Amino acid sequence: SAVISQKPSRDICQRGTSLTIQCQVDSQVTMMFWYRQQPGQSLTLIATANQGSEATYESGFVIDKFPISRPNLTFSTLTVSNMSPEDSSIYLCSVAGTSGLGTGELFFGEGSRLTVL
Amino acid sequence: QKEVEQDPGPLSVPEGAIVSLNCTYSNSAFQYFMWYRQYSRKGPELLMYTYSSGNKEDGRFTAQVDKSSKYISLFIRDSQPSDSATYLCAMGRGNNRLAFGKGNQVVVIP
Numbered sequence: 001s002a003v004i005s006q007k008p009s010r011d012i013c014q015r016g017t018s019l020t021i022q023c024q025v026d027s028q029v030t031m032m033f034w035y036r037q038q039p040g041q042s043l044t045l046i047a048t049a050n051q052g053s054e055a056t057y058e059s060g061f062v063i064d065k066f067p068i069s070r071p072n073l074t075f076s077t078l079t080v081s082n083m084s085p086e087d088s089s090i091y092l093c094s095v096a097g098t099s100g101l102g103t104g105e106l107f108f109g110e111g112s113r114l115t116v117l
Numbered sequence: 118q119k120e121v122e123q124d125p126g127p128l129s130v131p132e133g134a135i136v137s138l139n140c141t142y143s144n145s146a147f148q149y150f151m152w153y154r155q156y157s158r159k160g161p162e163l164l165m166y167t168y169s170s171g172n173k174e175d176g177r178f179t180a181q182v183d184k185s186s187k188y189i190s191l192f193i194r195d196s197q198p199s200d201s202a203t204y205l206c207a208m209g210r211g212n213n214r215l216a217f218g219k220g221n222q223v224v225v226i227p
Contacts, residue, residue: 004160031213040125043161043205043217058214092160096213105151106215108160 002027002095004109012115018081021112023093028073030096033106034066037090046091049076083116090114120144123206123218132227136193140206140218143187147208147216150182152191155203155220164204165191196225 003026013019023032034046046066047057055068069077080087090111097105123140130136138152149168153161165180167173173180181190189208193200206218 033213040219042119042121042123042219043207045214048214094160097163105163105166106161106213108162110158110160113158 002029002097002107004093004095004107006093006109006112008112009110010113010115012117013083014117015084017083018079019083019114020077020079021091021093023076023078023109025074025095030073032070032076033094033096034068034076034078035092035094035108037092037111038088043092046078080114083114085116088114088116120216121206121208121218123221125219125221127222127224129224129226130196132196132198132225134196134225136196136200136223136225137190138192138204138206138221138223139188139190141186141188142208142216144208144210144216145184145187146210148211149209150180150189151207151209151215152178152180152189153205153207153217155205157202161205193223196223198225198227201225 005024007022032049037043045058046061047055049055049068049070051070067079092111093109094106121142152165154164155161170182170184177194179192201224203220203222205220207215209215
């Protein structure tokens with residue numbers, strides 16, 4: 001299993017500002033994933049972050065709004081830029097497991113709960 | 118049509134009851150079927166995993182997949198208050214990119 005730490009755990013932000021969320025993993029991993037969990041909505045993949053290359057964004061998410069850094073194999077950041085109330089959500093960092101289940105086993109951090117006023 | 122449909126209605130059951138949850142999906146390319154459990158203010162954790170039609174049991178939990186009907190279920194026997202959580206179904210195609218359902222909040226009343 002992997003232990004994932006996220007900071008901040010929660011924050012209240014003003015409209016128009018930006019916030020960077022940090023994700024630290026206790027082991028080296030190739031792929032890290034950023035998800036958004038909005039109230040009443042499905043957990044939605046924002047982007048996949050690979051070390052040494054540009055992040056791959058899912059449909060509906062763009063780099064200007066959600067820039068991602070992946071400086072090494074244990075760390076990543078997600079920035080939510082120019083926030084609006086619609087960005088109020090829980091943002092989750094995750095990594096794939098290596099227990100032999102193949103794909104589908106993801107470990108998640110505890111999430112960063114953002115409220116935009 | 119969403120790839121994964123999970124009726125997000127909350128579910129309250131008395132302790133000891135059987136909990137039954139289900140999801141439908143539209144994409145026949147899904148190969149992996151999972152159930153994640155998420156406690157309040159925590160991240161999701163993998164509960165059950167299967168990649169074939171049929172039943173898979175793990176203690177009090179049974180995951181059922183019917184690929185012909187594109188339907189998956191999770192059953193919790195002898196439910197306990199500690200089972201109170203949100204249960205998310207998830208499906209994958211082999212590239213670690215999962216499609217999740219909206220989740221069911223389950224409350225087991227002592």
